[in-house]
Amino acid sequence: MTSTARTGNRTARLVGLIGIVAGVVMILAGATTWVTVSSQLDAQNITVSEDADFLAGDTVDGPFSAYAQAQIIDHHALEATGGKTYAELDREDPLRDTAMNASFLRASLFTSVVAYGVSALVIGLGVLFGLFGWALRGLGAEPAAAVATTGPRPTVTQGV
Known part of the structure; x- marks a missing residue:
């Protein structure tokens, strides 16, 4: 095997290892963020309003329950303000505080x-990085094994 092929194999394996490590770090960072946001939401003891379109009565501790509660807050605020948003209410309107809080x-x-x-x-993305890294490491190892078992490839010449 030529030194260029060995260098290419080493580079592919190194880049593959970096991809795997980056993938693991990304998976851990994403999971940590997910758990942190969930625990912070859960600590607020928010329950999705009983008249929500979906997940009524559920504890707000995930993306769907947070979305459901945000939607019902909008509904309640618009109901309280006669269908007007914060920007549409007069500056002196006492309902403006309700719309602002909502x-x-x-x-x-x-x-x-x-x-x-x-x-x-x-x-x-962490999963993809890890898979691409794993594939690169496999590709970096394959040519060395193929050359060792089959010997050098014959040179093909073309006629003019």
Whole structure:
């Protein structure tokens, strides 16, 4: 085997190892974020309103329950303000505080939904990095084994 082939094999194996390590780190980081967001939401003791479209009565501790609670908060706020949003209410309207609080609560819940999405993305990318790294390490090892068992390949020449 030529030194160029050995160097290529070594490089592929090294890049593959880096991919595997990066994948494991990404999976752990994504999972840690998911667990942290879940525990922080759970610590707030929020329950999805009984009149929510879905997950009524569920504890808000995951992406779907956070989304369900954000949706029902919007419904309740619009009901209380006669269908007007914070921006549509007059500055002196006492319902403006209700709309503002609802908006803040919804934004907080949607932030957690986004955090769940990002953590799921990072976990998925970590799996892909790990698989690509594993494949690269396998490809980096294969040519050396093939040359050792079959000998050098014959040179093919083409006629003019």
